[in-house]
Amino acid sequence: MTTFSAVMARTWRENQLFSVLVELTYRCNLDCVFCYNDLGLRGTPLSKAQYLKLLDDLQAMQVMNLILSGGEPLAHPDFFAIGAAARERGFVVRIKSNGHALSGVLARRLRDEVDPYIVEISLHGARPETHDRQTRVPGSFERLLENLRGLRALGQRVKLNSTLTGWNEGEARAMFAIADDLGIPLQFDPEVTPRDDGDRSPLSLTASREGIRDLFRLEFERGDAAEAAAGPRPVEVARQADDAVPVSTSKHCGAGSSSIAIDPFGNVYPCVQWRVASGNLHEASIQEIWSGSAALAKVRQQTEEVKGKLAGFGKDAGLMNFCPGLAASRSGGDPLAVYDGATQRAAILGEVQAERKVIPLRVLETSSR
Amino acid sequence: MSFGERFLIHPDLFPARLSGESWGDARLNLEIAGTSHAIEGLTDGQAASMAERFAGFDSGVPAKDAVRSRVFRMAPEEFRAIDTRGWNYDLDQDAGETWVRIAGMRFVARLAWRPDLEGALWTAASDVDFPGVLENYLRVLAAYGLAAAGGALLHSAGIVDDGEASLFVGVSGAGKSTFSRLSLDEGRQVLSDDLNALRPTTAGFEALAVPFAGDIRSEARTGARPLRAIVRLRQGPEHRLAELRPAAAVALLASCAPYVNRDPFRAERLMTNLASIVAGAELRELAFALRPGVWSLMGREVRA
Amino acid sequence: MIGVDTVLRRAKDVRHRLLPPEAVVIRQTVPEVLVLNDVAGELLERVDARTPVSGLLDQVAPLYDVDRATLEADALRFLTELAEAGIVEVVA
Ligand SMILES: C[S@@+](CC[C@H](N)C(=O)[O-])C[C@H]1O[C@@H](n2cnc3c(N)ncnc32)[C@H](O)[C@@H]1O
Ligand code: SF4
Numbered sequence: 077m078t079t080f081s082a083v084m085a086r087t088w089r090e091n092q093l094f095s096v097l098v099e100l101t102y103r104c105n106l107d108c109v110f111c112y113n114d115l116g117l118r119g120t121p122l123s124k125a126q127y128l129k130l131l132d133d134l135q136a137m138q139v140m141n142l143i144l145s146g147g148e149p150l151a152h153p154d155f156f157a158i159g160a161a162a163r164e165r166g167f168v169v170r171i172k173s174n175g176h177a178l179s180g181v182l183a184r185r186l187r188d189e190v191d192p193y194i195v196e197i198s199l200h201g202a203r204p205e206t207h208d209r210q211t212r213v214p215g216s217f218e219r220l221l222e223n224l225r226g227l228r229a230l231g232q233r234v235k236l237n238s239t240l241t242g243w244n245e246g247e248a249r250a251m252f253a254i255a256d257d258l259g260i261p262l263q264f265d266p267e268v269t270p271r272d273d274g275d276r277s278p279l280s281l282t283a284s285r286e287g288i289r290d291l292f293r294l295e296f297e298r299g300d301a302a303e304a305a306a307g308p309r310p311v312e313v314a315r316q317a318d319d320a321v322p323v324s325t326s327k328h329c330g331a332g333s334s335s336i337a338i339d340p341f342g343n344v345y346p347c348v349q350w351r352v353a354s355g356n357l358h359e360a361s362i363q364e365i366w367s368g369s370a371a372l373a374k375v376r377q378q379t380e381e382v383k384g385k386l387a388g389f390g391k392d393a394g395l396m397n398f399c400p401g402l403a404a405s406r407s408g409g410d411p412l413a414v415y416d417g418a419t420q421r422a423a424i425l426g427e428v429q430a431e432r433k434v435i436p437l438r439v440l441e442t443s444s445r
Numbered sequence: 446m447s448f449g450e451r452f453l454i455h456p457d458l459f460p461a462r463l464s465g466e467s468w469g470d471a472r473l474n475l476e477i478a479g480t481s482h483a484i485e486g487l488t489d490g491q492a493a494s495m496a497e498r499f500a501g502f503d504s505g506v507p508a509k510d511a512v513r514s515r516v517f518r519m520a521p522e523e524f525r526a527i528d529t530r531g532w533n534y535d536l537d538q539d540a541g542e543t544w545v546r547i548a549g550m551r552f553v554a555r556l557a558w559r560p561d562l563e564g565a566l567w568t569a570a571s572d573v574d575f576p577g578v579l580e581n582y583l584r585v586l587a588a589y590g591l592a593a594a595g596g597a598l599l600h601s602a603g604i605v606d607d608g609e610a611s612l613f614v615g616v617s618g619a620g621k622s623t624f625s626r627l628s629l630d631e632g633r634q635v636l637s638d639d640l641n642a643l644r645p646t647t648a649g650f651e652a653l654a655v656p657f658a659g660d661i662r663s664e665a666r667t668g669a670r671p672l673r674a675i676v677r678l679r680q681g682p683e684h685r686l687a688e689l690r691p692a693a694a695v696a697l698l699a700s701c702a703p704y705v706n707r708d709p710f711r712a713e714r715l716m717t718n719l720a721s722i723v724a725g726a727e728l729r730e731l732a733f734a735l736r737p738g739v740w741s742l743m744g745r746e747v748r749a
Numbered sequence: 750m751i752g753v754d755t756v757l758r759r760a761k762d763v764r765h766r767l768l769p770p771e772a773v774v775i776r777q778t779v780p781e782v783l784v785l786n787d788v789a790g791e792l793l794e795r796v797d798a799r800t801p802v803s804g805l806l807d808q809v810a811p812l813y814d815v816d817r818a819t820l821e822a823d824a825l826r827f828l829t830e831l832a833e834a835g836i837v838e839v840v841a
Binding site (some may be wrong): 101102103104105106107113115120121147148149151152154155156176177179181182213214219340342 | 454455457458459461462463464465466467470477517518519520523524567569
């Protein structure tokens, strides 16, 4: 019996596109201080007809996961038409939303017309002062909690994402408490990234070393508690589709080989965090870009080179959560350039593991992007 | 009712930053009350209908220091259906330290100081009803732009006499349009019978026409004229001219400075501007009757 | 009991894609990821709430170099498993 991880490994190896993240719009009803969106980017937005064509093409390519992000995807003028079309075409739809407007009619329409597999929502703090300070919209914290309860009551599967920042790092435990109380999983990403145009101003919100260390400690602590509560593990654990980490491939990640990202103007990139211009949907179809883009071909090769280079870091390689896209944006273009964030992360995680004197086999982590 | 609810089905989707889906690649450059405006993101049709509507204010090339506005598409389903019979159209307005937001029929807008003034307009209006929407937006933008520049946009009739402009201000129904017509008949030029701009210069304030339609469309809409007088206007049985006290003049102007006068974050700024306008102008109160001769009275008394 | 005359439909929460020689199925409500073999994937793809299993077999047979009896036996077994897993439902 083939495992899902093995199938995922095959998608990486054989360049079988499986997950597509679509940034529908940069319109947003919040205005987060550290948002990576490049609001200066210009271009012709994809039309509704172009989105429908894209979905047809992706379905024909057997793409399974469609992630609608932004901006606030629900603020796109054609969100429901696109979402319903995605559902009709059998995609597993994930919505990345700030949750601010997900109440009442909108929440119900989302469930009934788009039927997302999951809605991933960002939490910025455990207190209104902190959350609203980051989102720059007064009242957004209270509104979010209310909407999360509403979504749960509707039976919508929800997950919370949070980027650890210098402003909220003291509240990680309280944020987990909020999530537990709501019965919603919460995943932290300890890394603040530069803006997509290269501007580094978001980095001023980067969490402190101690903040990151405390988060890792907390995560281990919670992992232990969950394990103790759950008792012995079943042999096979069913996972969400894109959480499976392929084993033994020659590539560091699936960027450009099993997944891509598309911005509101039709620009195609290997990953939402690795913005190498790989084609534009105004000029070519996604099939043409997928099979013909020289940039994607190079990226696929670079993901192999990254794997080779990281091997030199021994056991630290697995602790770095290295992202070639971040490496490229931080070094001015080199996806192999090891950056502070990655080595620091390995060091901190190493320390925390040493405290525990137990080395886990691997740490599963994905970015909250 | 909280902000936007009158017009929007999902007020929580209100844009918090200036971004979205442009309608097209066309742009328009307008000169409004001495300020260049660059309006981007239009369809060719939208740009053409606007250029026609604002003919004479089209400045052709974008100025370097132009106030930038971007126009974005918004779904018609985001707006409530409104029965406009017997309804007084009034925009919803909300303000913060560095921003202003507006909701209206088939559009929402946001102004931001970052630190220079910029704006964005999201609308569901297609070509036909677009000019009206853009005009509504530009009126707000002009009002805030002028206030920030030390001036004001004022509901008033602006009449040019002997190269100088006087603003006639009054409650609605005071007879601004009627007075403007009488003034035209007496050979005076009308800047606008509805909305006029005042801007500070090194030599006092100047009055300018704005391209927003009143009943009377002036021929010479772009020229700036030195401000002579602020006149409270009302109709009466006889032409009669009297003095107006400065405090009363400031209060009067404040009541006629649309949008900005409702904004708690900019009230102080506005009052300061109005006080300096009043300090440099002749202040009068005029009752006028529906017959000729009012300007001989105005001229004689005002210049005396 | 699923036989050649049975008509099946996919459960509403099933999302699937063919990645020969496998197929991936995600049940949205459970949530659960399953990997099917090629034949099961091709059958699932063709399940349409109208065509009886025999019709599905007619469509799938040309894709595989096996005799009809073997294919039928395999197919019935796979479809029964899919039904047990809640991925397909019997219409008639
Ligand atoms: C850009 S948002 C788009 C989806 C939606 N608007 C939201 O906020 O969830 C995607 C995720 O990236 C996070 N994010 C934004 N800017 C970031 C940055 N500079 N570094 C790290 N995470 C960031 C957000 O908090 C959010 O969880
Ligand atoms: S992080 Fe998300 S919610 Fe915040 S401004 Fe960016 S797109 Fe909007």
